[in-house]
Amino acid sequence: MTQLKDLESKVQELVTLLEASKQLNSNLEMGEVLESILLQMVQVVGAEAGTLWVLNKDRQKIKAVAAYGASASKILNIELAMGEGIVGKVIGTGEAQLIENVAANPDWANRVDHSSGFVTESMITVPLAVKGNVLGALQLLNKKDIAFFSEQDISLAVALANQSALALHNSQMYDELQRMLLSMIRTLAKVLDARDPYTAGHSERVAKYSLWIAQKLGLDTHDCEELYKAALLHDIGKIGIPDAILRKPGGLTGEEFAAIKQHTVIGADILSNMEPKDAMVPAIRTALSHHERLDGTGYPHGLAGADIPLFARIVGVADAFDAMTTARSYSKGLSFRLGAEELIRCRETLFDGQVVDAFAGILADCDYRLGQYEEQQGRGYKL
Ligand SMILES: [Fe+2]
CATH class of the missing domain: 3.30.450.40 (GAF domain)
Structure with missing residues (x-):
């Protein structure tokens, strides 16, 4: 017994x-x-x-x-x-x-x-x-x-x-690898942005704005992390654009603009050579489609509405906002308040309404002081 x-x-x-x-x-x-x-x-x-x-x-x-x-x-x-x-x-x-x-x-x-x-x-x-x-x-x-x-x-x-x-x-080991991957992506984005003094910090800011929008939209942690990495890499294709065009201070000729547009396709191509392939899909799609516009007037494929992947719609808004609100060789840059107004003006024509609402909501809630918003976020969320 x-x-x-x-x-x-x-x-x-x-x-x-x-x-x-x-x-x-x-x-x-x-x-x-x-x-x-x-x-x-x-x-x-x-x-x-x-x-x-x-x-x-x-x-x-x-x-x-x-x-x-x-x-x-x-x-x-x-x-x-x-x-x-x-x-x-x-x-x-x-x-x-x-x-x-x-x-x-x-x-x-x-x-x-x-x-x-x-x-x-x-x-x-x-x-x-x-x-x-x-x-x-x-x-x-x-x-x-x-x-x-x-x-x-x-x-x-x-x-x-x-x-x-x-x-x-x-x-x-897994956590270590994740951290290593993120820091490598960050460095890559930094090196890319450093080619043009006017775009210093652009990818990092676009990634940050995209992350905040995603959190506001209620995306889960995994999607937020994927989006953050994809946003850091959205302009990676600019590596393939000659300095003479990328850093040209005045207006671009039709030909030069066509060359700039290629950064989306080049970016997607670069990323699709990275492993593991299925893990790269969100970043590939984001690089390819972040200049597509809701009404079909964007590039490279003229996609419209929900045919544009969600991550690309989010990064598109964050990217446009950062481009509008930072100084360029040809313009001083809008204030955050005017940038938000511009997004709202193009709501449901160029940009996804929900994405614009989420970001405009964040901007209004912190009274257009994104530095302050970042500090609050930093306490509650780390990536
Ligand atoms: Fe871009």
Whole structure:
């Protein structure tokens, strides 16, 4: 009978382990990965509470990035110095620890209990390591119903921790790559804008305005990020336009204007050579169609209405507004208020009405002080 029970609990452990790894590997978003790791661990081992600690990039601080249990909100974001407390020791040595009477342990950083109000009695702390590289530690506090954690609990926690560390590692790499990609796109846009002193910062501003419009329109975070990157690259095709035309101070001949128009097609072509191909689709479409106009008078294809992709309609408005409101060799640039009036005047003829309304709404709400709006946004949203 006991053997059967043992077998049952072993099967249960294995199922949970498999479920956990399946779920963890299918999910790359860092915050969710961490929450998911912790919850699985707490449930499987049967702890009252748990905390997931991650070592920061320069390996100096250990931060509580996920917490479960009665005092979770107070524990979250607590920082320990490298080497501090039992967590610090486990991260330093890479060795799991099972402690039956925490209060009597000399390494115990009781300031965590003090600031959270939680009373820790027994605890398991296991390192999260990939190929010998410790990324953090997982702490499970107070065994439910009975007094102490068992050796079996610790081996289960170690098994789960190995799976979880891999998921954490993948997710950290994924975030790193995303950040790297964005900074490369930004640099590319900056280099492009720097060719002409009058367009310095243009791509960055267009991307910012586009993002604000998208948020106002209620697009989800993923779409907002995609749009932001696409907007940064909208004029990438100008790389293929000779300086003599691009920086010509006076009016353009018909031929020169035809050459400038080509930046849309050239941009789409450049971007369609980048990998992964399907991830580039929003940027390709935006580069190609950001000069299309709602009434079909735009270029390169004379698309009209909803045939123009939404991202291109948004970037088209942001682009026109920035062109109107920044100084050029031939004009001083309109004020933000007059720029908004111009967008409204061309609402539903050149520009998408909803997009214009969203942007004009933002401008009116901040009393045409976009610097102030940016400061408010900065606090609530990071990209
Ligand atoms: Fe353009």
